Amino acid sequence: MIRNTCKPLFDANASAGGRDLGKLPEWDLTDLYPSQDSKELADDMAWLEQACANFAADYEGKLTDLDATGWLNAVERHEKIEAIAGRIMSFAGLRYYQLTTDSDRTKFMSDCQEKVTVYTTPLVFFTLELNRLDDTVLDDHFAANDALARYKPAFDRIRAMKPYQLSDEMEKFLHDLGVVGDAWERLFDETIAGLEFEVNGEPLNIEGTLNLLTEQDRPTRQAATEELARVFADNIRTFARVHNTQAKEKEIMDRWRGMPTPQTGRHLSNDVEPEVVEALRNAVVAAYPRLSHRYYALKAKWLGLETMQVWDRNAPLPMETTRTVNWDEARDTVMSAYAGFDPRMAEIAEPFFSKGWIDAAVKPGKAPGAFAHPTVTDVHPYIMLNYLGKPRDVMTLAHELGHGVHQVLAAGQGEMLASTPLTLAETASVFGEMLTFQKMLDGAKDQAERKVMLAGKVEDMINTVVRQIAFYDFECKLHEARRGGELTPDDINALWMSVQAESLGPVFEFMPGYETFWAYIPHFVHSPFYVYAYAFGDGLVNALYAAYQEQPEGFQDKYFDMLKAGGSKHHKALLAPFGLDASDPKFWDKGLSMIEGFIDELEAMEG
Structure with missing residues (x-):
């Protein structure tokens, strides 16, 4: 029952990268x-x-x-x-x-x-x-x-x-x-x-290199992707050893405990039924053609490409202005969105900025990615970011701050009941992103800006839902294959590639070297099968947000009660006041239809 609170789960002083943030x-x-x-x-x-x-x-x-x-x-x-x-x-x-x-x-x-x-x-x-x-x-x-x-x-x-x-x-x-x-x-x-990476003569760590994949300049994106592939290949034996060892350790544990599948332990800790996760996974995979395949075909058209390379997946749109969002603007944007939903939410969030509860700068040796760590219920959470001033970094701030607000509210439950299962832990974070996005969308000055924002949100949702379910399928294949013996780096590479084309669609080509990109995903090592919680959280929040739009009266109080409950209630009990039920297979289609609706609007803009 003792929680190992030294291991926050990654969500993936000086100004960073020479930018004035x-x-x-x-x-x-x-x-x-x-x-x-x-x-x-x-x-x-x-x-x-x-x-x-x-x-x-x-x-x-x-x-x-x-x-x-x-x-x-x-x-x-x-x-x-x-x-x-x-x-x-x-x-x-x-x-x-x-x-x-x-x-x-x-x-x-x-x-x-x-x-x-x-x-x-x-x-x-x-x-x-x-x-x-x-x-x-x-x-x-x-x-x-x-x-x-x-x-x-x-x-x-x-x-x-x-x-x-x-x-x-x-x-x-x-x-x-x-x-x-x-x-x-x-x-x-x-x-x-x-x-250590070097792109265009500049030495970088992994966070700075990954950041270049969202640069406007295509040759820079290509150079960064190829450099990632080179460095991963140089270290692939170490990463393969870590994954082999971790997967074998898990297989031994599961076998001794008599767990029927590698996923069973995660489902138990998430307090979620295997059939609910299977329904989510199947709904997302069935929606690949309606979501990622359709969106990326649209994006290829915007980029003037017949075929997209992996370095184009997160490229900004041609009509998107390249700008750096400084820290004060990012803070004000998120806080304004939170306050617009409910002033109580902004009040809870404010100390994160004023009392040293956030570590934002990219620094040598700092862990990559972002997380919100709840610490213990009689202190407060801490948020880690690697803030580089990208518009997407603003959404990461909104996401992690949502976690922080959730953790503050749930602390009243005490150590045994404050922690939510991972499936529910993403609720407030994804909801915080949605509030921030809608606030920014409402402020769009013209159709062109609205288009850029909608496209960015669709990409974030695809990364949260489609990409994470593809990750989950990769992990399922990895752990199943490891039960048959040691996996070579080439074996793991092949498993990775087997889920990529299916999820991203026929418009993509995959450069030599992309097969190693499983190597840097921390969730596979730190918390096997964590990743489906992102898709669960996104689908749940989309359904929640639709309920908020349909019936805003009294929603805030019900929402705060849900966050305050922490891990004291099952997902059925938490969602019942909103008239929602995640065990209903149609529930996931509701969440996916919101993404589909955004893509419909983007396609209509083309007409």
Whole structure:
């Protein structure tokens, strides 16, 4: 039950890249601890060691003897342990992600992780003994104590793992062994952060190079894509080793636990039924011709191309003006959109900008991508960006700030119930993007600007829905193939290419070297099968936003209640007040029809 809060999931001082972006904010981590050698941190580490030992001494082998009040005391003590362990690992992890190439930060995080793992190993008994109790025993305790009954959703999620639980000794062994798997993730992170590229004579890290794929100049996009392919190829054996090892470790775990598929564990942690995910996946794949194939054919026409290359996929439109959005403008745009929906949303978002809760600049050694890390419920979230002043970076800010608002609102649920399943974790982030997009669209000064904005939104949605489901299919194939033996880099390359043409459509050609582009996607390593949560979140938000447009009266209060619920309710219960049901196969068609409608409008503009 101890969450490993040093590993935020990536969503993918000086001004960056020579651009004048204004003063970019940096993290102030002192709300967690004053420094890595502070007395406060040392005291918490000592407290954690003793608290875990005391907890095990008081409760191991005795859970069956507890009454409802005793159970409530145990849960509250466990939550306090989670909070302290999470605070320590959040501090160590965030410092590390600021500068992954710094050996002192790497050592500090690794040392913290090892100590926390050792200290919390005695707690493994708690979930094991809990899962040996009869349902009737727990139900009686819940009926006897309302304060304890509040935790029932967390207990239900733990007990969903009951059929896959191993012996106490094995579970403790696996808990201890977790730091070894983490080492492979760190190898991936440090390899990615340390990659060096050169485009048009300019040395760049991976974030700066990927950024060039959205440049107006086509030769620059081509040069950046070819340079990415060259560097990935030079490092492909390392990436293949990481993926082989991680996939094999997962296969061993799944086999020992008796999980029927590689995806089962993710579905359980997401509190979502496999058939719901399958319905989502099938709906998106069936819509490829209506969405990505149709849009990219339209884009090829705008670009004056008969065939698109991979470096054209995220190209700006010819009629799009190349401009840099400075930080103040990005902040004002997003905050205005949030306030326009509900002033409470902007009030929650404001401290992120004023109190050092955002780290925005691109810096050497900083982890690529973006994330919002909730830390622990008695502190606050932190947002990491790699802000380069692109219009899409504004949408990334809107996205991560949505996560942050969600995490602030859910914190009232406490450590056991605040975290939402990944499928629901994307709700507020994608909704924040939609609010920002609609605000910008309403302000379009003419049809040409509206066209550019609509096209940009369609591309973002295709990247969120189509691309992520293609990623999910790739992962399914990868893990299935790994069960048959070691995969060579060429094997993995072939699996990657098998999903690309299907998802992107016949207008694309794929240059030699593109087959290695699976190598830099962090989700495949950090959190297998995470990616379908993006498509789930986008479809859910499209349906939510349609409900908002149809019936705005009272929507805000229902929306805030949904975010405040955190992980305390199943997706059916959360969506019921809006008249929505994700288990209905037609639900996904509603979300996809919004994307289709935007493409319809773009096609009509051609007429």
